[in-house]
Amino acid sequence: MAALYAVAMAEGTWHAADIDRVIVTEEQIRDKVDELAKQVAAGVGQVDSLLLVGVLKGAVMFMADFARALGRYGPPVELEFMAVSSYGQGTSTSGVVRILKDLDRDITDRHVIVVEDIVDSGLTLSWLLKYLESRDAAAVDVVALLRKPAAIKVDVPVKYVGFDIPSEFVVGYGLDYAERYRDLPFVGVLKPSVYGRG
Ligand code: IMP
Numbered sequence: 001m002a003a004l005y006a007v008a009m010a011e012g013t014w015h016a017a018d019i020d021r022v023i024v025t026e027e028q029i030r031d032k033v034d035e036l037a038k039q040v041a042a043g044v045g046q047v048d049s050l051l052l053v054g055v056l057k058g059a060v061m062f063m064a065d066f067a068r069a070l071g072r073y074g075p076p077v078e079l080e081f082m083a084v085s086s087y088g089q090g091t092s093t094s095g096v097v098r099i100l101k102d103l104d105r106d107i108t109d110r111h112v113i114v115v116e117d118i119v120d121s122g123l124t125l126s127w128l129l130k131y132l133e134s135r136d137a138a139a140v141d142v143v144a145l146l147r148k149p150a151a152i153k154v155d156v157p158v159k160y161v162g163f164d165i166p167s168e169f170v171v172g173y174g175l176d177y178a179e180r181y182r183d184l185p186f187v188g189v190l191k192p193s194v195y196g197r198g
Pocket of ligand 1: 125
């Protein structure tokens with residue numbers, strides 16, 4: 001594993017000192033995104049097009065890579081983004097969601113794939129699925145790169161899952177702590193000393 005960390009975290013980068021350990025490497029993400037794209041392409045079968053819905057900002061990296069991978073195996077895709085804010089405290093969510101940016105178009109009768117960075121409690125996703133169904137989509141499936149099975153509070157159908165990870169707060173590949181670390185190409189756990197730096 002030590003060798004793996006060395007590859008994942010180049011020595012001397014600004015973040016090397018902040019990351020305790022890497023949970024999913026850049027290479028593992030690349031392979032998994034490709035595999036998920038194949039699964040989704042096979043799962044949706046013959047449809048004219050797919051509407052990918054990503055939630056800003058966490059899903060941005062996964063959305064970009066997943067859409068390109070799907071381009072190799074699946075039907076044409078269109079991209080939509082939503083921004084929501086959950087009335088949570090610190091690193092946990094409450095499930096009460098406010099829309100900051102809504103969909104730009106009608107999704108009636110569209111086959112929607114929600115592209116999620118991480119399913120933690122599942123509360124945000126559960127709300128989002130109800131919202132998309134209320135907008136009369138023909139079908140709504142979910143692809144999530146990461147899931148914390150031990151943290152799930154509501155039963156939410158995630159058809160395609162990349163990695164099940166421990167219930168720890170992770171950063172990288174779109175996920176942030178205080179808006180930082182989204183640009184890391186891997187997913188890792190922060191050192192406890194980073195919290196509270198403000
Ligand atoms: P949930 O509603 O608890 O499933 O989590 C919703 C959102 O919280 C996710 O889409 C992420 O944006 C954020 N989140 C949950 N767990 C983590 C984490 O470990 N690191 C960074 N963001 C997280």
